[in-house]
Amino acid sequence: MCLLPNINKQADSVIKIYFLILLFIPLSAIAQVYQTTKPLENMGEIEHLVYYKDMNNVLNGFEGAYEYTGPGFYFKMELKKIFSNVDYFCEDVLVGKYRYIKDGVDIDYMSDNLIALPNDTTSKISLSWIHPAQQPLFCPQCLSEKWIEGGIFDPVTDKGAVLRMAKRTVGSQQGVQVWLHLEVTGIEAGETEVPIQLPISNFFMAKIQ
Template identity: 30%
Template structure:
């Protein structure tokens, strides 16, 4: 009897956790709320995208994860991994980590549910449509252990689905004087157009 009561209480408590859209803030709420992609705005970002220029390529694979616990609350988010080949040499390849299930999915090299409009102060978009949403995140370089801003825009060019990305503002990276400065950021900075595969 006690087990049944405890089970009902736990289900009742879980059902009372607030569900918010990913555009809302859970600030001030107790742990356990759920930031849900109510309008499926993250869905268009899912997929495999690749930029190729000669023997240099940059491939990103993005997957939507639903109701992932990050240690404080549940959230829907996009996670991703990538491969960067420069002049035929693989500089970074984290694609094998895409299916790794971490206790907090925010460990992936790309992770976000922060959607921004065309007037986003850090990266305004004059060519974006009025209600268009872009995904703002960071990208982690496992070689230098540095992060950079990454903003992604899904659009169509010449009838082809593409992802326009901008990688900018790499972090300085923390280091000890005896170790010297951190390694150079391994990924290409600037804007690239990746074609959906």
């Protein structure tokens, strides 16, 4: 993934930096600044002045609203594909917002306005790392399709978590299997509980919109 390199080793710090540097510009600027377009998939090392485009519209297939209702907690998220300009390169990216309720505590960012252009500083979710078409290890029941990875940010604790998503159908219900997890760098010495207000677990979310 272009903005979260080495995410499996430094997820927390990189994800926070990711959300701090997201900047967006009008699409008309692509032709003026970025003269080279390359696929977002298998992008490899980031090159200057390149537009990494979702050529196969993989991210489009994950747009929409998803919901998980208990037991233990309630979680909802809404995802939207946008064009993002990040310093010296640009890319297509899936951004989002969420609501999380547990033990009477309601953390709600669903009123955030995900503005694609010209500037968006409200996104709590960002995904642009596209994995090959296969069943991911975190979900053997998922469809053998391309799946995505990125990060989710909790402003309350100022921490981020890795977010992985793969398409899955349970009965007749379409949705995604979601795996939120913290890497070692996201847990500080002396912390005995999960130091983040997010559902750090693996669960199915139904697509509701």
